[in-house]
Amino acid sequence: MKIRIGFGFDTALTPDLERFSTVVDELERLRFDSLWVTERLNSATLDPLVAMTAAASRTRRLKIGASVMVLPGRNPVVLAKALASLDRLSGGRLLPAFGLGVANAAEHQAFGVGRMDRAPWFDEALPLMRRLWTGEVVHHPGPRFPLDGVQVLPRPVKGDLDVWLGGAAPAELRRAGRLGDGWLPSFTTPALVREGILTVQRAAHDAGREIDPEHFGVLLPYVRGPVPERLAAVVALRAPDTDVGDVIVSGPSGLRERIERFVLAGASKFVVFPFDEPPDWHEELGVLAEELQPLET
Numbered sequence: 001m002k003i004r005i006g007f008g009f010d011t012a013l014t015p016d017l018e019r020f021s022t023v024v025d026e027l028e029r030l031r032f033d034s035l036w037v038t039e040r041l042n043s044a045t046l047d048p049l050v051a052m053t054a055a056a057s058r059t060r061r062l063k064i065g066a067s068v069m070v071l072p073g074r075n076p077v078v079l080a081k082a083l084a085s086l087d088r089l090s091g092g093r094l095l096p097a098f099g100l101g102v103a104n105a106a107e108h109q110a111f112g113v114g115r116m117d118r119a120p121w122f123d124e125a126l127p128l129m130r131r132l133w134t135g136e137v138v139h140h141p142g143p144r145f146p147l148d149g150v151q152v153l154p155r156p157v158k159g160d161l162d163v164w165l166g167g168a169a170p171a172e173l174r175r176a177g178r179l180g181d182g183w184l185p186s187f188t189t190p191a192l193v194r195e196g197i198l199t200v201q202r203a204a205h206d207a208g209r210e211i212d213p214e215h216f217g218v219l220l221p222y223v224r225g226p227v228p229e230r231l232a233a234v235v236a237l238r239a240p241d242t243d244v245g246d247v248i249v250s251g252p253s254g255l256r257e258r259i260e261r262f263v264l265a266g267a268s269k270f271v272v273f274p275f276d277e278p279p280d281w282h283e284e285l286g287v288l289a290e291e292l293q294p295l296e297t
């Protein structure tokens with residue numbers, strides 16, 4: 001199993017050119033596998049398409065992804081074109097990952113899609129985007145995105161894109177099996193990942209599909225000090241009856257042991273991300289590389 005270590009940032013990165021460039025350049029120099037950017041319309045985080053494009057322009061080998069991009073609320077034709085273009089210009093380094101969006105009323109309002117309409121939107125949009133990435137002329141009579149003779153070019157470098165899906169609720173796990181190429185949950189534990197992988201695999205089998213066993217990953221948060229209340233609240237929502245320390249790692253030094261436990265549960269792709277901005281990004285990323293890259297195979 002090929003273990004790969006990527007890096008992501010949530011609100012831990014001050015959104016200016018100097019800091020962003022420093023992180024991207026160091027990730028490339030230190031040979032991290034990938035960079036992942038988050039999506040929050042109601043925060044100071046960078047727009048994921050803009051951030052991924054900027055990162056791709058500064059690098060030659062670093063893979064780039066969004067963890068995760070919200071699909072409900074976006075026009076799938078326009079998004080398919082943008083992602084295919086980005087994949088082309090990055091030389092095939094794009095790792096798209098989609099979700100329904102966080103359980104936050106302000107975010108739902110910002111995307112213009114009600115809570116109950118997010119899943120139907122997603123279930124129509126993603127298969128449509130896959131058809132568009134084939135380069136064929138698409139006729140689609142769907143209720144939200146009726147198309148008659150629409151074509152998207154250029155195609156992605158490999159003719160298609162491996163799409164990762166987030167989420168941990170039973171319906172989200174089944175959707176990952178039905179529609180996704182990989183599963184990338186966050187705020188979770190090795191035990192929950194082991195159970196989730198089985199659910200995803202069963203759903204894929206029932207849909208006549210197969211998920212690559214190396215396409216199961218984890219977004220792994222860490223903090224340096226006490227866990228902030230807002231993160232403890234997220235853990236209570238995502239993994240009830242679970243100790244906060246079993247979900248959020250204390251300091252970079254605890255990441256290696258946690259990743260090893262996730263590997264035993266069946267995961268092999270990891271994105272570590274801090275929740276507070278370090279005083280020195282060069283030092284922080286150097287410590288992470290020294291600690292974690294020996295795990296890669």
